[in-house]
Amino acid sequence: MTLAANPHHRLTVRTGSKIGRLFCAVILLAGCNQRSDVGPVIVSAIGAPPAMVDPGRAELGGPSRLLLDSVAQGLVRFDAAGQIAPALAERWIVIDDGMSYIFRLREATWRDGSKVTAAQVVQRLRRQLAPRSRNALRPYLSAIDEIVEMTPQVIEVRLKRPRLDLLKLFAQPELAVIDERLDSGSGPFRINSRGKISVLLHPAIDPVRAVDDEITASGPEQSVQVIGERASRAIARFIERQSDLVTGGTFVDWPLIASATVAPANFKLDPAAGLFGLAIVNRDGFLADAQNRVALAQALDREALVAAFAPGWAAASQILPDQLDSAAAPTVPAWVNLPPEERRSGARARVRRWKETHTAPLTLRIALPKGPGSTILFGFIGAAFQSIGIEPRRVAMTETADLRLVDAVAPYDSARWYLAMACQRCGPAAQEALIKARDANSLAERAQNIAEADVAVEQDAAFIVIARPLRWSLVALRLRQWQGNSRAWHPLNALRDNSQ
Structure with a gap:
């Protein structure tokens, strides 16, 4: 196997060659790897x-x-362990029960040696949160009311609703502060x-x-x-x-x-914390009935599926991995306690009843990315659906589909993120519950509303959980x-x- 020449002229031995095998044999005790x-x-x-x-x-x-x-650093950043560490801000405090974040900037410079000022940071963060911004994090930052410069070294982020989880969002690369003049930032x-x-x-x-x-x-x-x-x-x-x-x-x-x-x-x-599963993005025909959507979740053999991939990849059946900021423990689907064969027989019965009143073939389009792992995934999902009487069809992620793969690491530790990601096509009750959780005026009210939204999203059966992201x-x-x-x-x- 030959790759491009090493740009730093390291000694490279082709392990597949005779010389490489001899070299490894000679220094085996020293560790060829x-x-x-x-x-x-x-x-x-x-x-x-x-x-x-x-x-x-x-x-x-x-x-x-x-x-x-x-x-280009943001106000804070992640360290090697995924914990919050100082970046442009050397320290910060959260006051008014999570309604205000105050950051004191450290001494930092742009690439040309000029100082980074609070006014510059405020201007650039505001631009990322503007209505026309395409920043992927903007939907999760709706609680921010304004970002203001208090002094040349101090910034305040004022909120419309209390949040205690904003630091993990500010640590994401999407909120790094760029100097557009220099196409760069302040390091590291x-x-x-x-x-x-x-x-x-x-x-x-x-x-x-x-x-x-x-x-x-x-x-x-x-x-x-x-x-x-x-x-x-x-x-x-x-x-x-x-x-x-x-x-x-x-x-x-x-x-x-x-x-x-x-x-x-x-x-x-x-x-990794996050979601890996199938969002039900079409609610017509067979998928219009919540119990039919539940049947799809019951059909999957999650343990066999994850075992075909990496050792240590754990299956999952519920949307929330933990309680997080909800007032209650995660909602667990009712079918989880059923034996696997009973789950599948119940799913087959739902499909059979549907076919008794519908003559058209029952086919579901499943949107998956390209790649060999997706081929294996489709093999397991397709076989499960066929076993209950549904014909699966794989389509590209950009095509019209009935089910679409979600494979996302959570940017912050809020139960509402999981529920909103799962609720890509939810019914009115689940949507209303999620809006109430977003707009809650206190942390206690938010926690209670999230718990209610968890129940509503589970009852809506809008998402088929498979595992956490690999x-x-x-x-x-x-x-x-x-x-x-x-x-x-x-x-x-x-x-x-x-x-x-």
Whole structure:
């Protein structure tokens, strides 16, 4: 297997060749899978080549989100463990029972050396939340009333309704603060050079750490090269020891990694929080009846499905993974306590009764992304539906469908996010319950309304839960700070222990 020449001239041995096999045999005791901690960290991010994209104007792909998070900080950011860490804001407080967030900015500079001011941050955040903004997070930030500059170093975010979960939204790359003049941000990295499919990043100078303007230049090991490429090439590059990290893996690409020769120590699975299942996006015909929609959920063998993918991928049957900010424990479908065969026999009975009064064939269109993992997924779903008398048909994600796959990591820990994502085509009762939860005037009222919405969405049977999102990475041992986390997010400045 031959890839592009390593841009940093590392020694590369082709393990499939006779010389490579002999080389491994000779130094087996030293560990042929070891990589030396020399040169920039090379990261293959699965997806299109990374580009600086304004999240208010276009949706961000995985590699571009990673690039934006690396060169443009928000008020806060995620650390290696997926926890909130300071970024442009050095500290903050939440007052008035979650109605006001006050951030004090640290000393930070743009790429040209000019200072980042509160007025600039306010202006750019307002633009991301404007009505015409295409920012993917804007629907979840409707509680924000205004963002104001209190002093040149202090910003206040004032809310219309109390929220205690906004920090995780402000930590997302979509709310990073960009300087449009320079096509950059305030760090922690600066773009050094760009290639056709990659970007080379060097650490930015942190004015807080600068002493008398005498800055020691960072070594190459502190730099990161980000490559955007398809999963098959990213995996091959890692196996050839031409990269240190493959990130952004999902169930779609899992069959590729499952058949590759990768040391167990390099394979990592994130405990990602979110939704993985089928949203029922058409409510005509068979799908107009809630009990018929329940029959589809009963037909699936979730345990067998997830077992065909990654070890450790757990099946799920309820929308909420935990109580979160709801006033009650998650609603569990009534059929969960039935034996598997009883579930399927009940589903077959619903389909049989439908066919007794309808002559047209019962076919359901299932929208799935391209990729080998989707083929496996469709095999399990299709077989389950056929077993109860329904003919499945796979369509592209962009085509008209009856059921559409949702595979999303939760951006923040609110039960309302899960319910809103599941309720893509809900009935009036569920929609009204979700609106009441969104518009609640107190945290106690919000929690109670969320609990009621959970019941209403479950009764509406608008979503078929399968599991939590599957997110995997390949990680070289030199990346000592890499940690799996519920956000499945791994900042490029939190991969190595730079003291080593």
